[in-house]
Amino acid sequence: MSEKARLHYIYDGIEEHDNRLPNWWLFILWTTIVFSAGYWFWYHIAELAPGQLGEYRGEAAEVAKRNADNKPASNEMLLALVKDPGTVGNGKAVFQANCASCHGAQGQGLIGPNLTDGFWLHGSKPMDIHKVVAEGVVAKGMPAWERTLGAERVRAAVAYVLTLKGTHAPGGKAPQGEPEQP
Ligand code: HEC
Known part of the structure; x- marks a missing residue:
């Protein structure tokens, strides 16, 4: 002291x-x-690194993705993939390489319909979209992609298409089909 x-x-x-x-x-x-x-x-x-919640979400998405690889696709699985930025990023790359030629770089529609307008020819549920992408609508000019791209890339592309919903890309093709059911 x-x-x-x-x-x-x-x-x-x-x-x-x-x-x-x-x-x-x-x-x-x-x-x-x-x-x-x-x-x-x-x-x-500044959010320079993910906090606890961010890390948890990242890991949960990772697990959802790993489980998804071994299971047949479902609405829930595809919606979970939409929350995984890695899958959506892959889907975007798949889309730019294989789909943009007919659907436009923003999904605004060219030969194929506008995917951003909230109108759907074959339904708006994740599994409706999955079916069209996997099996195609060959008679109408939409190729079947499951065999060329494989299940994982088809799912990634569907997850990306789900993120385009309602984005109303400027200069989009006129709506075709029915408005999305709530
Ligand atoms: C050769 C042109 C072409 C390519 C390439 C193509 N599409 Fe399509 N797509 C179409 C056409 C045409 C339709 C409309 C089919 C019909 O009229 O039923 C369509 C329809 C769709 C639909 C349904 C839209 C609705 O309104 O229900 C989705 C989803 C879709 N395509 C996604 C994709 C994805 C994802 C890819 C890439 C993996 C892709 N398309 C590649 C031409 C194409």
């Missing part, structure tokens, strides 16, 4: 002094404060 410590009060002969906190203690205090401010900024404001 330093000599300079100010006497705070005496009670029952017990003295309480106003001591200066030791430097090592202050160092830890200020370090944790600076760290928490940095942490808060990094994860919550």
Whole structure:
């Protein structure tokens, strides 16, 4: 206890002094404060790295994708793939390489119908879209893709098409078919 410590009060002969906190203690205090401010900024404001929730979502999507590879496609599975940025990214690449020539780079429609307008010739459910892409509508000029692309890339392309729904790409082809059922 330093000599300079100010006497705070005496009670029952017990003295309480106003001591200066030791430097090592202050160092830890200020370090944790600076760290928490940095942490808060990094994860919550600038979002430079995924937080706990982001990591959980990433892992959940990863698992959904792994399970999906071994199971027949379903509405739930395809909707889960829509939430996986990796799959949607692959689907976009598949779309640009194989589908854009007929459906346009934004899915706005060229030879094939507009995929962004909320109108569907063959239904808007994920499995309706999956069926058209996998089996095609060969008589109407839509090729069947399951054999050429394989199940995984067809699913990725369908996931990407599902993200185009309702984006109403500018300069789109006039609607064909029925409006999407809620
Ligand atoms: C050679 C041109 C062509 C290519 C390439 C093509 N499509 Fe199509 N697509 C069509 C045509 C034409 C139709 C409309 C079929 C009909 O009238 O029933 C269609 C229909 C569709 C539909 C149904 C739309 C609706 O309104 O129900 C989807 C979904 C679709 N295509 C996705 C794709 C995807 C994904 C790819 C790439 C893997 C692809 N298409 C490649 C020509 C093409």
